[in-house]
Amino acid sequence: MTATEIRELTIERVRQGLLSRRFSALELAQAALEFAQKENPKTNAYLHFCPERALEAARRVDAQLAAGEDPGPLAGVPVAVKDVILTRGVRTTCASRLLENYVPPYDATAVVRLEQAGGVILGKTNCDEFAMGSSNENSAFGPVRNPVAPDRVPGGSSGGSAAAVAQGTAVVALGSDTGGSIRQPASFCGVVGITPTYGRVSRYGLVAFASSLDHIGPFARNVRDAALLLQVIAGRDPMDSTSAFAPVPDYVAELSGDVRGVKVGLPREYFRDLTSETGEKIAQGVELLKRLGCEVREISLPHTEYAIACYYIICTAEASSNLARYDGVRYTRRSPHSETLSDMYRNSRGEGFGAECKRRIMLGTYVLSAGYYEAYYLKAQKVRTLIARDFTEAFREVDLIVTPVSPFPAFRLGEKIADPLAMYLSDIYTITGSLAGIPCMSVPCGRTREGLPVGMQILARHFDEAGMLRLAYAFEQAGGAEV
Amino acid sequence: MPAHTIEGMASTASIQVSPDVLARYEAVIGLEVHVQLATRTKIFCACPTSFGAPPNTNVCPVCLGLPGALPVLNRAAVEMAVKAALALNCTIRQPYSQFARKNYFYPDLPKGYQISQYDKPLAENGWLEIFVDGRRKRIGITRVHLEDDAGKSLHEGFGDSDRYTYVDLNRCGTPLIEIVSEPDLRSPEEAYAYLNELKLLMQYVEVSSCDMEKGHLRCDANVSVRQRGVERFGTKTEVKNLNSFRFLKQALEYEIARQVAVLESGGTITQETRLYNPDTGETVGMRTKEHAHDYRYFPEPDLLPLKISQAWLDRIRASMPELPAQKRARFVRQYGLREYDAQVLTLSRALSDYFERAAAASRDPRAVANWVMGDLLGALKAEGKEITESPIRPEQLAELVDLIATGEISGKLGKEIFAKMFATGDSPRTIIEREGLRQISDADALSRIIDEILAANPKQVELYKGGKAGVLGFFVGQVMKATRGQANPQLVNQLLKEKLG
Numbered sequence: 001m002t003a004t005e006i007r008e009l010t011i012e013r014v015r016q017g018l019l020s021r022r023f024s025a026l027e028l029a030q031a032a033l034e035f036a037q038k039e040n041p042k043t044n045a046y047l048h049f050c051p052e053r054a055l056e057a058a059r060r061v062d063a064q065l066a067a068g069e070d071p072g073p074l075a076g077v078p079v080a081v082k083d084v085i086l087t088r089g090v091r092t093t094c095a096s097r098l099l100e101n102y103v104p105p106y107d108a109t110a111v112v113r114l115e116q117a118g119g120v121i122l123g124k125t126n127c128d129e130f131a132m133g134s135s136n137e138n139s140a141f142g143p144v145r146n147p148v149a150p151d152r153v154p155g156g157s158s159g160g161s162a163a164a165v166a167q168g169t170a171v172v173a174l175g176s177d178t179g180g181s182i183r184q185p186a187s188f189c190g191v192v193g194i195t196p197t198y199g200r201v202s203r204y205g206l207v208a209f210a211s212s213l214d215h216i217g218p219f220a221r222n223v224r225d226a227a228l229l230l231q232v233i234a235g236r237d238p239m240d241s242t243s244a245f246a247p248v249p250d251y252v253a254e255l256s257g258d259v260r261g262v263k264v265g266l267p268r269e270y271f272r273d274l275t276s277e278t279g280e281k282i283a284q285g286v287e288l289l290k291r292l293g294c295e296v297r298e299i300s301l302p303h304t305e306y307a308i309a310c311y312y313i314i315c316t317a318e319a320s321s322n323l324a325r326y327d328g329v330r331y332t333r334r335s336p337h338s339e340t341l342s343d344m345y346r347n348s349r350g351e352g353f354g355a356e357c358k359r360r361i362m363l364g365t366y367v368l369s370a371g372y373y374e375a376y377y378l379k380a381q382k383v384r385t386l387i388a389r390d391f392t393e394a395f396r397e398v399d400l401i402v403t404p405v406s407p408f409p410a411f412r413l414g415e416k417i418a419d420p421l422a423m424y425l426s427d428i429y430t431i432t433g434s435l436a437g438i439p440c441m442s443v444p445c446g447r448t449r450e451g452l453p454v455g456m457q458i459l460a461r462h463f464d465e466a467g468m469l470r471l472a473y474a475f476e477q478a479g480g481a482e483v
Numbered sequence: 484m485p486a487h488t489i490e491g492m493a494s495t496a497s498i499q500v501s502p503d504v505l506a507r508y509e510a511v512i513g514l515e516v517h518v519q520l521a522t523r524t525k526i527f528c529a530c531p532t533s534f535g536a537p538p539n540t541n542v543c544p545v546c547l548g549l550p551g552a553l554p555v556l557n558r559a560a561v562e563m564a565v566k567a568a569l570a571l572n573c574t575i576r577q578p579y580s581q582f583a584r585k586n587y588f589y590p591d592l593p594k595g596y597q598i599s600q601y602d603k604p605l606a607e608n609g610w611l612e613i614f615v616d617g618r619r620k621r622i623g624i625t626r627v628h629l630e631d632d633a634g635k636s637l638h639e640g641f642g643d644s645d646r647y648t649y650v651d652l653n654r655c656g657t658p659l660i661e662i663v664s665e666p667d668l669r670s671p672e673e674a675y676a677y678l679n680e681l682k683l684l685m686q687y688v689e690v691s692s693c694d695m696e697k698g699h700l701r702c703d704a705n706v707s708v709r710q711r712g713v714e715r716f717g718t719k720t721e722v723k724n725l726n727s728f729r730f731l732k733q734a735l736e737y738e739i740a741r742q743v744a745v746l747e748s749g750g751t752i753t754q755e756t757r758l759y760n761p762d763t764g765e766t767v768g769m770r771t772k773e774h775a776h777d778y779r780y781f782p783e784p785d786l787l788p789l790k791i792s793q794a795w796l797d798r799i800r801a802s803m804p805e806l807p808a809q810k811r812a813r814f815v816r817q818y819g820l821r822e823y824d825a826q827v828l829t830l831s832r833a834l835s836d837y838f839e840r841a842a843a844a845s846r847d848p849r850a851v852a853n854w855v856m857g858d859l860l861g862a863l864k865a866e867g868k869e870i871t872e873s874p875i876r877p878e879q880l881a882e883l884v885d886l887i888a889t890g891e892i893s894g895k896l897g898k899e900i901f902a903k904m905f906a907t908g909d910s911p912r913t914i915i916e917r918e919g920l921r922q923i924s925d926a927d928a929l930s931r932i933i934d935e936i937l938a939a940n941p942k943q944v945e946l947y948k949g950g951k952a953g954v955l956g957f958f959v960g961q962v963m964k965a966t967r968g969q970a971n972p973q974l975v976n977q978l979l980k981e982k983l984g
Contacts, residue, residue, distance in 0.1 A: 086551045099550070106544050108551060205551040212784035240553050241786050318784060321584050324595020325548050329650070345588055368586070368779035377781060 001031045007168030011225045014077050014171065018065060025065070025076035029058035029120050032078040036122055036169035043145045043154070045163035047083050049123035050090040054078075057120045064118075074232055075118030080170035082161045083124040084131050085216060086205040087111055090121075094207050095139040096129045098332045098352035108205020109240070110174060110216045110233040117232040122170060125160030129354045130323065131176055131209045133157050134184060134426050137417050138356040145413070148190055148453060152410040155185030158219070162189040165219045172229045173219040178210050179311050180405070180430025182217045183442040187405035187455020190444050190481070192226040192472070193219050195430075197463050198437035199244035201230075202237030208322040210315035211242075213434050223443065223473040227251040230465065246463050254466040255473040260293030262471060265398035269304040270429055274404060281454040282404045284483040285445040285475070289402065292474055299398060301390040304432055306383045311431040312424060313367050313380035320364025323357065359420065388436040391459070400471055401459040403429050405442045409452035429457060439465045443472040444481035456480070498740045504747060508708045510739045511716055512668035513625075516681060517659050518691045519632070519699040520563045526631045526658035527554030527598065534697055538651040546631075546656035548593030553785050556582075560629065560658035563690040564605055565791060565799050567660055568627040570688045570806055573609030575796060579788035580605045580628070585778045591634035591650050599630035599661075601780040605789070611664075611684070612808055613676040614826060622677050623665030632657040660690075666705065666716065671735035678702060678731060683807055687832050701726055704735060707752070708742045717742070718752040722766050724759045734759040738766050810835055818848035827856050834870045837877050844881035847888045854880055858898070862905050874908040875901075883911040893972055896920060924971040926978065929962070932970075933978055936961045947983055955979060 001023065009032075017023050023031075033051050040046050064071040081087060084094045086104040093099045107115075115121065128138035136144040136159025144159040146152040147167040154163040158175030162185035165173050175182045177195040186193025194217045201216045208214060218229035234248045266286065271279065290296055328334035328348025335347035353361070367376035394401060406426060416423045433440035438459055445456035456475070460468035525532055528545035544552040568575060583601035609624035634652035641649055662681065668674045682693045682700055693700045702725040707717035722738050725731040737759075742752055756775070757766040805813070807829045814825035814835075828838045838855050842848035859880065863873060883904065887897045892915070903914045915921050923929055936958060937944055947954040955976070962975045 092550070094550070102550070104544075104549065104551070106549075106551075203551075204553050207550040208785075210784075239555060241555050242553075242784075317781060321586050321596050321779070321781070324586060324588065325550070325593060327588060327590075327595060329590045330547075330593065331549070341590070365779065368781055370777045370779075373779075373781070 001028070003035060006032055006035045009078070009168075009171045010222060011074065011077050011171060011228055015075060018061070018071075018076050025058040025061035025071075025120065026055060028076050029054050029078065029122075032120075032169075033122055036078075036164070039167060039169050042150065043147050043163045043167055044142050045125055045144050045147075045154075045160040045167060045169060046080065046123040047093060047095065047126050047141055047160065048091060050087065050121060053087070053090060054120050054122050057115055057118075061118050061120070072116065072118030073228055074114060077119050077171050078122050079114060079119045080123060080125045080161055080164040080173035081111060081114075081121050082127050082131075082158050082173070082175045084127060084176055084207040084209075085111060085174055086207070087121065087124065090124065092124065092207070093141070094130045095127050095141055096326075096352065096354070096357070097140045098326045098348075100140070100333065102331055104205075106205065108216070109202035109237045111205065113233050114174070114229075119232070125158070125164055125173060127160055127175075128157035128181075129357050130207065130319070131157040131178060131181055131214075132319070132356050132360055134180070134423050135411070135413075135416065136160065136185070137413065138354055140354055143413055146189060146410050148451065149410060152412055152452070153188065155188035155406075155410060157181040157185075158193075159185050161219050162186050162191055162193065165189070165191045165221055171220070172225050174216055174229075174233070175219055176206055176209075177215045177217055177434065178213045178315060179434045180427045182215070182219065183405045183430050183440060183455065183457060184427070186219060186442040187444075187453060187457075188410040190447070190453030190455075191219055191221055192223050192441065192443055192476075193217065193455075194226050194230055194441040194465070194469075195433065195439065196230060196234065196465055197244070197439045199242050200246075200439070200463065200465065201233050202235075202240040202243045204237055204239040204243075208318075210318040211322060212318060213311075213315055215434075223469060223476045224252060224255060226441075227255060227469045227473075234465075244463070249466050251466055251469055255470055257470050258293075259289075259471050259474040262294045262400060262467075263398040264289055264294045264296045264471070265299035265394055265401045266296060267301040267304065267394070267401060267403060268298050269301055270403040274407065276408060277448045278404050278406070278408055278454050281446040281448070281483060282402075282456055285456045285480060286402060288475060288478055288480055288483055289471070292478055294471070297398065299394045299401070301387075301394060301432065303383065303386045303390050307387055307432045307435060308424060308428060310380045310383040310387065311427070311435060312363070313376050314384065314435075316360040316364035317368050317377050318364065319357075320361045320368065323353070323361055326352065328352075356420070384435050387432055391432075391436045391438055395461045399460075399467060403457045403459070405429060405455035405457045409448050409450075409454055433457070433459045438462055439468050441468060441472060443475055445475075446481065446483040498737065498744050500740045500744050500747065505740065505743055507710055508739075508743050508746075509711050510669055510671075510735070511666045511707045511709060511719075512670075512674050512735065513666035513705040514664045514668065514674060514677060515703045515705070516662045516664075516678065517701040518567065518662065518685050518693065519697075520560050520658040520660060521689065521691050522557055522559045522563060522658050524557060524559075525656035526557050526560045526629070527656055530656065532657050536653055538649075538653060541653045542655065546593075547652060548595070548655075554598060554783075556786060556789070557658065561789065561791070562799055563658075564627065564629045564660045565796065566688045566803060567662070567685060567690045568606030568609065569800060569803060570684050571606075571609040571611055571624045571627060571662065573606035573624055573627055575606050575791050576603060577791075579603070579790045581788050582629075582783035582786045583780045584783050585630075585780055587776050587778060589633070589636075590648065591636045591652070591655075593634065593652060593655060597630060597633065598783055598786070600628035603788075604628035605660075611677065611680055613673060613680050615670075615673050615676045620667075620673070622667045622673075625663040625665055627660055627662050630659050630661060631655070632659050666707075671732045671739070674704065674735055675728060675732050678728060680807075683830065687804060687807055689804075695727055698726070702731055704731070704738075706735060706738045706742070708739055708746065717746075718754050720752065720754065720766075721756045722759055723756060723769070724761075727761075730759060730761050733761075733764050734766055737764055741766065804832070807835075814838075818842055818852065820849060820852050824852050824856060828852060831870065837870050837873065840877035841881045841884075844878045845884045845888075847884055850884045850888060851881060854884055854901075858901055862902075874906070875904050879904060879910045886911055886915075890924065890971060890973065892920070893968065893970075896968055899968075920969060923966050923969050924974055926974060929966075929970055929974055929978055932962060932965050933958075933975070933982060936965065937982060944983065955983075958983075
């Protein structure tokens with residue numbers, strides 16, 4: 001197989017290749033691994049590969065094909081998995097020194113489902129440490145470079161997964177999103193990324209950052225592949241109490257429906273200060289939607305301006321608790337030469353966590369502290385309710401909401417790392433959907449004059465992934481990526 | 484004036500407060516009791532709760548707090564907690580209660596937080612009645628909530644225990660309920676009675692075995708003192724590690740005397756947590772309010788709010804057994820027992836069941852009660868047996884009681900037969916038949932024996948006729964001797980009086 005062939009694989013092309021016996025799953029896995037390992041130094045998208053596991057999965061697919069059995073909708077498809085999602089027997093580091101050598105004893109539910117569907121996991125992808133960041137520069141194992149523009153960030157925190165898919169070293173990938181960590185890197189790298197409804201995909205085996213906001217979701221080079229991967233990993237899991245019982249529709253079958261007459265809302269709060277090239281591209285995207293027959297109207301999400309503050313209180317509060325278990329007692333690296341128990345905690349955590357994790361642990365500890373809880377955490381929860389209500393109101397008027405994913409395209413490595421507030425503000429458009437727990441996604445919407453990808457965000461009602469994907473698919477098929 | 488000394492078992496230290504000083508003060512005590520629920524599996528995972536497994540074997544990613552693991556609530560634990568709450572006359576919180584994270588660092592707490600309940604506990608506003616010095620008193624129950632247990636830190640017992648602490652996480656995730664009382668207790672005796680009643684109740688509704696040695700029942704106390712007549716509460720201390728009934732009483736007595744001594748010497752009480760040391764009998768300051776943990780509670784995002792529907796609640800309520808207080812009242816009403824007797828017979832569900840089975844089979848429930856409380860419990864205690872291990876079945880005891888009630892055998896003979904029943908497990912009739920022990924109620928047979936005895940003792944006959952009525956007892960004794968105690972004593976008396984008349 002040529003490099004170009006591998007780079008341009010889709011789930012459908014893999015399927016056809018296997019069924020026509022043009023290649024076996026094992027041959028594909030070997031070729032894909034070789035290609036990915038060769039290309040990886042350009043981006044640092046993968047932290048490590050798991051060839052044994054990949055080849056074993058591929059052999060299983062071949063055996064099923066030979067036996068005339070259905071090897072599943074992802075048969076033989078090379079997949080990358082963000083390194084905050086557990087893989088049994090394969091190191092899962094969360095891009096943190098603390099878990100540098102952590103080998104989990106169980107698989108995340110999403111990983112189990114992915115492999116049951118025939119997916120072949122090539123390796124684990126880089127990200128911001130414990131998924132905290134918007135540029136992938138907070139990885140303990142070095143930043144990821146954007147495959148489109150190597151001096152720029154791929155976005156974060158799922159920068160490695162987005163970059164691998166954009167670079168062609170994986171056909172699809174799993175990422176995680178807490179406040180934009182799938183959508184923003186998808187937009188920066190020019191691929192499709194989906195944050196499903198909260199509860200749609202099990203969080204069991206996703207290393208927790210902020211439990212009430214964490215999602216697992218797919219990356220792909222096209223809407224159909226993203227829909228298919230979502231289909232595979234979605235659905236109730238008894239191991240996650242917050243996973244939903246709602247039935248999972250056939251997302252792929254529902255892609256091709258008509259979008260004429262679909263009511264699309266543009267929240268005025270999101271466009272008010274958007275004068276950049278990103279704004280132009282989104283405006284062109286919106287024009288395309290109109291040409292597709294969508295009814296576009298302005299709406300209001302009045303509590304948007306409080307979203308960033310609200311988000312950074314809730315996510316840091318939960319993070320401060322979720323990260324407490326990395327204490328040097330059991331599986332995390334223990335700092336040597338500590339005289340007392342509190343020294344052991346202080347040294348192990350102090351040496352193990354990077355700056356951004358420490359910052360969020362401190363913020364979160366502060367907002368939960370006696371005397372501040374009401375003023376910060378409780379207030380933030382109330383604001384969260386208001387933001388969710390904004391969407392409920394809006395969805396009385398419209399079916400879907402369209403916004404930019406990020407105020408700007410991929411920025412340069414090092415450009416914002418010294419200014420945490422500027423970094424936090426870059427999440428402005430993705431955070432509201434996360435707080436509301438609604439499905440949202442990024443779909444490519446043209447490129448800037450410099451050639452940097454822009455992503456259009458589509459937000460939908462709870463559990464209306466199908467409607468959201470239908471619009472994205474129509475947009476993509478109508479040439480949305482080249483507007 | 485003699486000093487009142489409070490001492491622990493091996494104590495050299497003591498606090499000297501004279502009884503009349505102590506008498507000017509009143510203690511205010513509230514208890515926080517942790518009860519381990521008797522579920523088969525843990526509260527948030529499917530690991531067994533069995534005691535005594537090799538260290539770190541009853542564990543999984545969830546109770547080990549491994550990255551990515553999530554809790555799933557055990558339905559059985561909820562049902563038991565609801566049962567306990569209903570038994571304590573609490574209101575189950577509606578529309579829902581909520582779990583919360585209690586954050587703190589400790590090596591045997593693998594998640595770095597305990598999953599507990601905070602501002603929305605499972606149940607609130609209940610009460611428990613205690614019985615002290617012949618008086619009933621209602622103690623308020625503030626709340627009952629569910630939580631998971633931590634593991635155990637083992638600081639000794641290993642070759643390198645001077646340098647290392649070992650951690651056993653088997654206990655992690657064992658379901659607990661915490662029962663918090665109002666500060667309604669006014670003495671160590673009341674606290675003791677409260678804990679005892681609570682234990683009894685939990686065993687009755689079968690939510691816990693309450694085995695204190697296995698840590699199924701753990702108790703902390705909030706203690707303050709105030710001068711009698713003063714309404715405001717004094718500054719309280721929290722005393723921890725009161726893990727036996729004896730320790731509870733000793734620790735409270737010590738702590739009350741300590742606080743009184745501090746106040747009497749012009750000092751003030753520091754709000755702090757104190758640890759009871761059973762070896763010295765003292766309480767020792769652990770940390771003051773300024774150093775108290777800030778647990779940074781917040782709602783547990785991994786668990787949904789806990790809704791107990793009316794239908795579910797009704798099902799649980801229907802499955803509740805009769806509670807000790809209800810049973811006691813019924814025993815008094817139905818069987819005519821004295822309050823105290825009813826109290827003793829309801830000390831455990833097994834004992835009350837035994838009594839009821841015997842009482843139902845007998846025509847004299849009050850006599851049954853006396854036999855159970857006296858002879859049977861005494862014999863069992865002497866052999867270190869529980870009521871469930873009694874060699875005498877309740878129906879057999881009822882038979883014995885009725886044989887006496889109908890005059891078929893004497894009370895004295897009854898005691899003999901009881902001993903034989905206890906030793907062999909045979910029924911009283913079997914023993915009577917086998918050993919020829921039937922009571923002689925045949926007036927003719929007894930008449931002949933009496934005649935012989937009167938003939939053989941003319942001097943005593945004279946004395947009786949001369950006015951010494953006490954001699955009658957001598958003749959009764961002689962008849963009993965001649966009949967090996969099988970003569971019907973009433974009949975003997977009657978016949979003797981006639982013949983000596």
